[in-house]
Amino acid sequence: MSIRERLSGNEAVAYAMRQINPDVFAAFPITPSTEIPQYFAQYVANGQVDTEYVTVESEHSSMSTCIGASAAGCRAVTATSSAGLAFMYEVLYVAASSRLPITLACVNRTLTGPININNDHSDSMGARDSGWIQIYAENNQEAYDNYLQAMRISETPDVRLPIMVCQDGFITSHAVENILLEEDAAVKAFVGEYHPEHALMGRDHPLAVGPYDNSPYCMEHKVQQAEAMKNAKRAILDVAADFEKTFGRKYGFFEEYRMEDAEVALVLIGSTAGTAKACIDSLRNQGIKAGLVKVRVFRPFPFEEIAAALSHVKAVAVMDKSEGYSAAGGPLFAEVRSACYDLPNPPKMIDVVYGLAGRDCAVQDVERVYRYLLKIVETGEVGPRYIHMGQRSAREEVLGNGL
Secondary structure, three states, X not given: OOEEEEEEHHHHHXXXXXXHOOOEEEEOOOXXXXXXXXHHHHHHHOOOOOOEEEEOOOHHHHHHHHHHHHHOOOOEEEEEOHHHHHHOHHHHHHHHHOOOOOEEEEEEOOOOOOOOOOOOOHHHHHOOOOOXXXXXXOOHHHHHHHHHHHHHHHHOOOOOOOEEEEEEOOOOOOOEEEEEEOOHHHHHHHHOOOOOOOOOOOOOOOOOOOOOOOHHHHHHHHHHHHHHHHHHHXXXXXXXXXXXXXXXOOOOOXXXXXXXXXXXXXXXXXXXXXXXXXXXXXXXXXXXXXEEEEEOEEEOOOHHHHHHHHOOOOEEEEEEOOOOOOOOOOHHHHHHHHHHOOOOOOOEEEEEEXXXXXXXXXXXXXXXXXXXXXXXXXHOOOOOOXXXXXXXXXXXXXXXHHO
């Protein structure tokens, strides 16, 4: 039976870690993820886990420790944010190419510089092509539930890829919400034990991890990684189906909110989905058919499924909480627009980059985006496709012209 509690997102993730009882936690603090190793250190000190808690000198060392532990056959976890994740970049690729199912709690915070500690998705989006599975949460409940599912996904034999469980820094990580926790025994039974087929320890045959891979072999291994990411799509849905059967909460690649008859829709990631849902309910009361696709799984990206969800919509705004510096939009926009390219009648689509470095996005801001989409539907003219919303400027903001 589920347990009703009130926890912050960081507490919820640390609680899930305690229930799973990983073999190794490589810890180095950085705001706003610091509370996760802090809470977990209390569990270690109280003897509530058997985890080897390794305090390291940097985030690079943290991931290197996880790589060594995972290669040895252990369940290895860590947590980080922002520049900490950036400092890991070199070894993120090592972990993925070595097919090591490490679990990383990423509490999203903008990348320096300029120096800023507030939320956007630039840190994890910067690592989007490193070969890691990426799953995002809207709220504290999802942060907890995603973490419970993460290890089973990454440890699936034909996947064996590291996984990043992301939540919005401060917005969910430090805000306290009502949450349903599961009993320890039920969590342990659901996650199961980890018995790797190959590991550096406890095996009779020799094994090399991370050797020099020259040109006659390296591309084949890269293709194997790509196939593993394809396999992750099936694993994510299989684990989610078992999670729903076991605990009653349903997950998929994304959540569709009032999309059944939507004429205008947003596509976004993370906690802003709650703001968008409040706006949609208000617009629906006014007779406006607005909808939302909240992306949960960004890697592997659900191309066909996203396209199907948007196939009947007239106009779409992809809202990127990360700047792509491509001069053409953010990373989510590139993926969604590509996914919809082959539709017989693709929706008209714009990109709205918003919320950078913690810039607030309120219900009225989301409504402005929907009103702008309605104008596109009315006139048939898209206008600028790449828009920044919420910044101060000497010129009138593009979205302002649509109201």
